[in-house]
Amino acid sequence: MAPARASSPAPSADDGTDGAARRARPRAGRVRRTVNGPEDLHVAAALIVAHDAARRIAATVRAALAIPGVDLVLVVDDASTDNTQQLARKAGAVVVRHSHPRGRTASIETGASVIAMRDEPGREPRAILLLPGVLGHYAVGAAPLVAAVTEHVADLAVARADGRARVEGPSTKIARRAVEQASGWTPEEPLGPIRCLTREALEAAMPLARGTGLEVAMTLDVMHAGLTVTEVECDLGDAPRAGSMGEGTSKITRYRDVMMAISSRRMRGALNQTQSAMRARMPGRRDAEEDE
Structure with a gap:
């Protein structure tokens, strides 16, 4: 993947993000959505994973509904008590x-399936905005993410x-280094849980990695698919910095999850390169496959 997909100049204010997005550009060959009426603004769904979030879930839902372009808020209640x-x-x-x-990863997969069933046939699938249930009224601060994705x-x-001060734990450092090595771009929030992505990008990241490795694996998979990734400044108050890091999870467990996600993708990349090289050295077989 060319590093330019993660390191292009910042977009102008005309792209719908008020200049907040960084290090990304519209994907070649993609056309922005033409807005003809209010119904065409309904292009995103907020997916909220919640567990025992009664204190803030109502505020989070109302704030998500107030985000321009969001016409559906889906809450996956992961067995709250x-x-x-x-x-x-x-x-x-x-x-x-x-x-x-079942955990955050399984909850996102459940929610994404439900959202897909609610997408209208013949229309572009909704973008998916991932939000933690404890975000409260600060959830409306994720609006620039929706604009960045729906405006392509x-x-x-x-x-x-x-x-805010950077979190520089070992898990964050290794995740940042992995993205930098894969793309030439250095993210500030490699484990950031609050993100918005297209249906195409989500499918590229399936199956999602488990545990703390979810976010960095998603980023690497999306980049490997030739899609664009960016970070956008958002006013999110005291939002969590890593959605997969639940309370009680040890640093060793978090580091293990991130390392497993990175290692599996490196192995997959090496395998793909080996297979490509083998196919290139077997022109007779390739010609036979083309004839078939």
């Missing part, structure tokens, strides 16, 4: 619930909280 699902539904969300805890500035936009 409180009334998270009732409060989310009352606030205006569509709610699906796991009967037992990038296929994956990750929130960057400006003015």
Whole structure:
């Protein structure tokens, strides 16, 4: 993948992000959506994973519904023991619930499937905005991410909280280095959980990595597919810096998850290169395959 996909100049204010996006450009050959009426602005769904988030889930849902372009808020209640699902539904969300805890990765996969079923045939699939359930009213600050993706500035936009100290733990450092080695671009928030992506980008990242490796694996997979990634400044208050890092997860476990995600993608890349080289050295077989 050419590094230019992750290191191009910042877009202008005409691209719908008020100049907030960095290091990405519209993908070649893609045409921006023409907005003919209010119905054409409904191009994104907010996917909120929540577990025992009763204190903030209603505020999170209402704030997500206030984001321009979001016409669907889906809450995946990952077996909460409180009334998270009732409060989310009352606030205006569509709610699906796991009967037992399955984790953030499985919850995102569940939510993405439900959103796909609600997409209208013949129309461009909704972009998906990933939000934690505890974000509260600050969720509206993710609006620039939706603009960046729906205006085709990038296929994956990750929130960057400006003015806050960087988290420089070992997991973050190794994730940042992996993205830099793969693309030549150095992200500030390689494990940032608040992100928006196209359906095409999400499918490129499937199956999603488990644990703390989810975010860096998603970024690497999207880049490997030749799609664009960017970071966008967002006002998100005290938003979590890594959505997969649940309470009680040790640093060793987090580091292990990130390393496993990175290593598996390096192995996959090496295997693909080997297979490509082998096919290139067997012209007779390639000609036979083309004849078939």
